[in-house]
Amino acid sequence: MGPAAADHASRQFRPATPHSRIPASPDAQSPLDKPVQFVRGVGPHRARLLSKIGINTVGDLLEYFPFRHEHQRRPQSIDSLVLDANATVIGIVDSVRSNLTRHGGPSVTLRLSDGTGTVRVAWFNAPYLRDRFHRGQVLRIHGQVGEFEALAQFVNPTVEQLDPQADPKTWDFERVVPIYKATASLSTTHIARIVDNALKETLNSIDETLPETLRKRRQLIGRREAIWRMHRPDNPEQVIEARRRLAYDELFAMQLAIALQRRWTATGAKAPRLPVTPEIDQRIRRRFPFPLTAAQNRVIAEICADLARDRPMTRLLQGDVGSGKTVVALYAALTAIANKTQCAILAPTEVLAAQHFAGIERYLAGSRVERCLLTGNTPRSQRDRLLESVAKGTTNLVVGTQALLEKTVEFADLGLVIVDEQHKFGVSQRAIMRSKKTRSRHGAASLLPHYLVMTATPIPRTLSMTVFGDLDISTIDSSPPGRQPIHTKIVRPKEEAEAWLAVRHRIREGDQAYVVYPLVEESDELDLKAATAEVDRVARDLLPGSRVGLLHGRMKNAEKQTVMREFAAGRLDALVCTTVIEVGVDVPNATVMVVQHADRYGLAALHQLRGRVGRGSKASICLLMTDSPSQLANERLEILCRTTDGFRIAEEDLRLRGPGELLGTRQHGWPEFRVANLVEDTEILMQARDDAARLVREDPNLKNPLHARLKAELRRRFRDKVAFISVG
Numbered sequence: 001m002g003p004a005a006a007d008h009a010s011r012q013f014r015p016a017t018p019h020s021r022i023p024a025s026p027d028a029q030s031p032l033d034k035p036v037q038f039v040r041g042v043g044p045h046r047a048r049l050l051s052k053i054g055i056n057t058v059g060d061l062l063e064y065f066p067f068r069h070e071h072q073r074r075p076q077s078i079d080s081l082v083l084d085a086n087a088t089v090i091g092i093v094d095s096v097r098s099n100l101t102r103h104g105g106p107s108v109t110l111r112l113s114d115g116t117g118t119v120r121v122a123w124f125n126a127p128y129l130r131d132r133f134h135r136g137q138v139l140r141i142h143g144q145v146g147e148f149e150a151l152a153q154f155v156n157p158t159v160e161q162l163d164p165q166a167d168p169k170t171w172d173f174e175r176v177v178p179i180y181k182a183t184a185s186l187s188t189t190h191i192a193r194i195v196d197n198a199l200k201e202t203l204n205s206i207d208e209t210l211p212e213t214l215r216k217r218r219q220l221i222g223r224r225e226a227i228w229r230m231h232r233p234d235n236p237e238q239v240i241e242a243r244r245r246l247a248y249d250e251l252f253a254m255q256l257a258i259a260l261q262r263r264w265t266a267t268g269a270k271a272p273r274l275p276v277t278p279e280i281d282q283r284i285r286r287r288f289p290f291p292l293t294a295a296q297n298r299v300i301a302e303i304c305a306d307l308a309r310d311r312p313m314t315r316l317l318q319g320d321v322g323s324g325k326t327v328v329a330l331y332a333a334l335t336a337i338a339n340k341t342q343c344a345i346l347a348p349t350e351v352l353a354a355q356h357f358a359g360i361e362r363y364l365a366g367s368r369v370e371r372c373l374l375t376g377n378t379p380r381s382q383r384d385r386l387l388e389s390v391a392k393g394t395t396n397l398v399v400g401t402q403a404l405l406e407k408t409v410e411f412a413d414l415g416l417v418i419v420d421e422q423h424k425f426g427v428s429q430r431a432i433m434r435s436k437k438t439r440s441r442h443g444a445a446s447l448l449p450h451y452l453v454m455t456a457t458p459i460p461r462t463l464s465m466t467v468f469g470d471l472d473i474s475t476i477d478s479s480p481p482g483r484q485p486i487h488t489k490i491v492r493p494k495e496e497a498e499a500w501l502a503v504r505h506r507i508r509e510g511d512q513a514y515v516v517y518p519l520v521e522e523s524d525e526l527d528l529k530a531a532t533a534e535v536d537r538v539a540r541d542l543l544p545g546s547r548v549g550l551l552h553g554r555m556k557n558a559e560k561q562t563v564m565r566e567f568a569a570g571r572l573d574a575l576v577c578t579t580v581i582e583v584g585v586d587v588p589n590a591t592v593m594v595v596q597h598a599d600r601y602g603l604a605a606l607h608q609l610r611g612r613v614g615r616g617s618k619a620s621i622c623l624l625m626t627d628s629p630s631q632l633a634n635e636r637l638e639i640l641c642r643t644t645d646g647f648r649i650a651e652e653d654l655r656l657r658g659p660g661e662l663l664g665t666r667q668h669g670w671p672e673f674r675v676a677n678l679v680e681d682t683e684i685l686m687q688a689r690d691d692a693a694r695l696v697r698e699d700p701n702l703k704n705p706l707h708a709r710l711k712a713e714l715r716r717r718f719r720d721k722v723a724f725i726s727v728g
Contacts, residue, residue, distance in 0.1 A: 031205040032059035040197040049185045050194075059716075061198050062206070063674055064191070065230050065246070066178035069239050070158070072142045074174045078117035081145045081152045090114060090162065090171055093137045098130040112139060120153040138162040140171065176233045195231055203228060209249065209713040211706050214691055220245045230675075244684065247676040251466075251685050253717050255692035256710070258469035263696055271312040271448050272415050274339040276304045284334045287363050288327060296324050299474040303332050306450065306472070307416070313450035316468050318459055319476030320646035322611055325454050326359055328476065329418050332452055337369055337396045341415025344449075345399045348421050350375045350557045351564060355586060356420070357399040374400035374409070377557035414449045421455055456611065457604050458646040460654045462678040462685055486614040488622040488641045490598075490634070499594070499623050500542050503574075506592050507546050511618065512567065513574045513592035516609055518600045534596075535576040546573040553578060579605065588616030598624035599633035603653040606637075607646055632656075655679050 036055055037047035055061050075090045091112035098108050106127040112119050121141055123129050133139075143157025162171055180191040206224040208215075215222070221229070221241050229242035285292070292300070299317065306313035319325045333343040347353040357373040364371065372386050372395050389395040393412030398404065453471060464473055491499045503513055515538055517531040531552050539548035549572040551563045566572045568587050575590075579601075593613045598606060606624070613620035624637050639652050678685070695707070702711040 030059070031202045032057065032062065034058045034202075036061050036198075039194060039201065041194050046186070046194075049183065053181070053183060053186075058198055058202050061195060062202070062227055062231075064180065064195070065674055067181050068179050069233065069236070070142070070177040070179055071236055072158075072175050072177055074172055075140065078112075078114050078119050078152065080116075081119070083145055083147060083152075085145055086143065087145050088140065088142045088174075089119060090138065090140050090168075091119070093133055093135050093139060094118065095135065096130070096133045098127065108133070110139075112141065118151060120148050120151045121157060121159075122148075122153065122155050124156065126156075132161075136164075138164045174235075176236060176239060178231055178233075199228065199231060207709055209709045210252075211695075211710065214695070218248065218687060218691070220248060223249065243675055246674075247681050248684050248688060250673050250676040251681065251688035252692060253714060254466055255469065255685075255688045256695065257714060257718060258466075259692045259696040260700075260702075263700055265314055266311055269312050269448050270310055271450050272339070272341055272413075273310050274307040274336050274341065274415055274450065276308070276335050276338075280335065280338045283338070284331055287330075287334070287367070292327065293324060293476075293478055295319075295476045295478040296328055299328050299476055300331050302472075302474045303328070303452065304335065307332065307335055312448045313452065314471050315451070316453045316455065316459075316464070316471040316473045317476070318455050318457075318473065320456070320458055320479065320611075322615060323456075323476040323479050325456065325476060326356070327363075329420075329452065329454055330360060330363060332416060333397055333418060334369070336416035336450070339415065341413045342390070342393065342395070342411050343397050343416040343418065344404055344411070344414060345397070345418045346404055346420065347399070347401055349553075350377060350401055351551075351560055352420065353399055353401050354561055354564070359586070360397070360399065369397055370395045371397035371399070374398055374403050375557065376401060376403045377561075378403070416450045416452065418452045418454065421457075456608060456646075458650040460647070460651045460678075462682055463654065465685060465689060466678065484614050484617065484619045486593075486610055486620045486622050486644060488610065488624065488644075490637050490641060491623050491625045493627050496625065499625070502621070503592050503594060503623070504543060504546075506621075507543065507573045510589075511592060512570070512572070512587065512590040513543075513594060514590060514609075514612055515574055515576045515594045515596070517576070517578060517596045519578070531576050531578050538574065538576050543574055547571065548574045548576060551575055551577040579609065586615055587612070591616065591618050591620040593620070593622040594625065595623070596625050598637060599626045599628035599630065603636055603639060603649050603656070604646075606640055607644075607649045610640070610644075 034057060035047065036042055036050050036057055037044055039058060039061065042050070050056070050061070053064070055064055071086075072088050073086075075088045078089055078091065081087055081089070089112070091114040094111040094113050096108070096110055098106065106125060108123045108126060108129045110121040110133055112121055119141075121139075138161070140160040140162055141154055141157045142159075143154040146153045146155055158177070178188075178192060178195075180188045180195075182188045182191065203224065206227055208223050210220065210223070220226075223245065226242040226245035229238040230246060233239045233242065303313070303315060303317075306315055317325055317328060329345070333345065336343045345353075345356055347356055353373060353375055357371075360371060370389070372389070374383070374386055374390075378386065386395065386398075387408060387410075390398055391410045391412060398411075403409070453468075459468065459473075489499075507513060515534075517534060519530040531550065535548060535550045539546065549563045549567055551560060551567075555563075563572075563575070567575050567590075570589060590613050593610055595601070595606065595609060601609070610622045613622065622640075624640065626633065626637065628634065636652070636656060639649060643649065676684070699707055702708075702714075
């Protein structure tokens with residue numbers, strides 16, 4: 001048997017039988033926890049390189065799965081090759097040449113024959129390959145078939161040297177080759193070799209984590225076999241089965257953690273009861289100079305039902321841009337205050353906190369509700385006075401930023417926490433806010449505040465079941481009457497002059513405009529126009545005669561507030577800004593949004609930006625400027641032109657960019673998925689959710705010995721993140 005065939009044979013899965021080893025205690029040190037440095041072929045230097053891609057232990061290495069698999073089919077004759085298809089051929093080297101391409105880079109080219117024809121094989125920028133090849137060698141080549149000077153050609157293919165003395169029958173096989181995400185210092189071949197060594201040393205240490213009944217119900221292969229098949233499959237079908245099992249593991253672990261958290265919230269945690277009487281309802285509604293929509297009333301009923309219970313509300317309030325979430329949140333805040341508890345509203349930026357406070361001031365003018373704005377920019381003397389008032393309970397409603405998270409901020413009786421755009425906060429920050437201690441009049445120090453999260457980023461169903469899985473969800477699915485349509489248009493470079501003419505016309509009519517840039521300052525690395533560099537050009541060339549202001553995240557907070565007040569008061573015609581205005585800024589007279597380099601934003605972010613206009617009585621326009629030749633980028637922008645439905649846009653953004661881009665979910669506290677895909681694995685997610693709910697009903701504390709491995713796996717997966725499961 002030749003070396004290639006021997007390697008092929010070694011791929012056959014030979015795990016230990018279930019009884020070949022006595023399982024260790026779930027808490028015992030596993031060989032999978034051994035530092036990766038001690039795997040054969042690694043060592044200290046390579047361990048440091050692996051650490052940079054998140055591989056620190058043997059277990060991490062075994063879960064560093066290929067991002068794709070290359071299916072190398074059985075060899076075919078050269079005369080049967082089809083242009084642009086992937087193919088495998090075996091032939092003898094006729095000639096080897098090394099030269100420079102016309103662009104100056106080195107190349108190595110071979111001519112390979114098999115008796116039916118000849119192919120050209122070329123590698124670019126790989127001069128080290130020159131000494132590996134010589135006439136008479138037998139090579140197995142796999143890659144995409146191209147053409148060069150009437151010859152079939154492979155460019156940068158994978159290559160394997162075969163033993164010319166071996167029986168050619170041993171060369172006639174197909175295989176599936178794992179392709180790993182590589183780095184400049186670690187090629188996919190290096191990683192594959194290290195993984196091979198780890199599999200040989202520790203495969204039998206991989207224990208089954210799922211109960212046998214559950215595995216059989218879902219017809220899943222064993223975990224040990226799945227890991228082997230993922231790294232060393234014999235055929236594409238084995239990859240599908242392995243991936244299904246491993247995706248299920250990730251989704252089931254998350255759903256189980258969520259189900260356990262929801263049960264704890266429902267049975268273990270206590271909160272003050274905050275009922276809404278008819279009198280309270282009437283008093284609150286009198287504060288709003290308009291009737292609430294049916295969608296707002298439905299969501300308010302859901303929130304009030306939660307507040308009336310003695311378990312903490314954990315609810316996500318989602319609604320499209322301009323759907324009226326702020327009014328619903330204020331209703332909840334006034335309910336808490338009417339029940340003689342305090343409410344804290346947490347916003348991610350000072351601009352947004354100030355906007356919230358200004359809106360609340362309008363609605364609460366003349367009321368007896370004591371309220372304050374507390375940010376990092378609050379003067380020290382005023383801050384000390386406000387903190388004392390909050391601690392005594394004199395202040396009923398506090399609006400603020402991360403300053404509310406500081407230890408010096410104590411509440412007398414915190415009944416409700418409202419967090420706006422919560423995905424912009426880190427996990428630990430949200431945990432601090434939810435666990436704020438109160439000197440409760442109820443005499444129960446263990447009472448937790450109710451918790452309401454708001455987001456203007458509509459959340460696709462799969463994300464709502466994962467990232468926000470421990471929250472009940474309320475959706476405002478309609479906008480208040482009078483909202484004006486926003487006409488969205490893609491503007492190419494040749495159309496820019498006409499677009500700016502339209503903006504100038506709007507400004508002459510008395511309207512205001514946002515001009516958004518993706519960067520604050522110009523970058524050598526990115527060829528993007530930057531806000532600080534462009535503000536003068538906008539004022540001088542694009543909008544001459546207009547009063548132009550600048551707003552970006554690096555400005556001092558006092559400067560931001562001044563600029564926003566000037567713009568809101570109509571003393572500025574245009575605001576050149578970055579995405580600091582993405583959420584919360586409310587200027588009804590602003591009817592024009594110009595987004596430079598629109599192709600650089602996610603759809604959800606663009607939809608958020610667009611929502612800053614269309615808030616008054618006039619129809620608005622959103623101009624998406626782009627010079628990108630990318631077909632995908634232009635397809636994405638076309639979606640915004642076709643619809644203003646935030647939920648449809650969010651689904652498309654999830655499909656195109658993934659959850660990390662859509663919601664900043666690297667902040668959410670859950671481990672990143674290595675295998676599962678929230679777009680492709682919806683069915684598996686549904687199964688995992690149902691199975692987790694059933695298991696928690698049957699064994700709420702996972703005390704059944706059959707679930708010991710599962711419990712240990714939860715601890716392993718979430719490690720320090722377990723403490724934050726409760727924060728969504």
